Amino acid sequence: xxxxxxxxxxxxxxxxxxxxxxxxxxxxxxxxxxxxxxxxxxxxxxxxxxxxxxxxxxxxxxxxxxxxxxxxxxxxxxxxxxxxxxxxxxxxxxxxxxxxxxxxxxxxxxxxxxxxxxxxxx
Numbered sequence: 811x812x813x814x815x816x817x818x819x820x821x822x823x824x825x826x827x828x829x830x831x832x833x834x835x836x837x838x839x840x841x842x843x844x845x846x847x848x849x850x851x852x853x854x855x856x857x858x859x860x861x862x863x864x865x866x867x868x869x870x871x872x873x874x875x876x877x878x879x880x881x882x883x884x885x886x887x888x889x890x891x892x893x894x895x896x897x898x899x900x901x902x903x904x905x906x907x908x909x910x911x912x913x914x915x916x917x918x919x920x921x922x923x924x925x926x927x928x929x930x931x932x
Contacts, residue, residue: 813868813886813931814838814918817903822910823859828899830890831910835901836929837866854899859888859927869930877924880917891921902926 822828830844830851837844845851846864848858861878863870874890877883889900893911900919901908908916918924 811927812866812925813929815903817908819908819914820910821913824851826852828910829859832899832901833859833862833866834910835903835908836863836868839866858900871928871930873897874925874927877926883926884928886931887926888929889924889926890920892923893919893921
């Protein structure tokens with residue numbers, strides 16, 4: 811499936827499925843479909859994130875970038891955030907954060923360090 815035209819928010823089914831939820835929101839697939847694709851119902855690695863994006867036909871830039879100011883984010887990207895509890899995947903889409911744990915937000919979810927990978931849209 812190609813990149814979604816507008817993500818529908820998905821709350822992570824378990825505390826370990828933020829990556830699967832982000833991938834589901836980007837692709838319009840379900841979390842169970844993503845779990846099957848990445849072969850885990852636990853934490854997802856960056857390699858698994860890239861693999862799923864490739865399988866879904868979603869273009870992205872493999873370069874990891876540090877971010878501190880929301881205004882510098884590209885239109886669409888997925889983020890790795892150092893939250894108070896753990897490292898966590900999140901989605902930024904056209905001005906909003908679709909965070910599998912914290913909900914739909916206008917500002918960054920609570921995080922100390924932040925990295926992103928741009929999703930390339932046409």
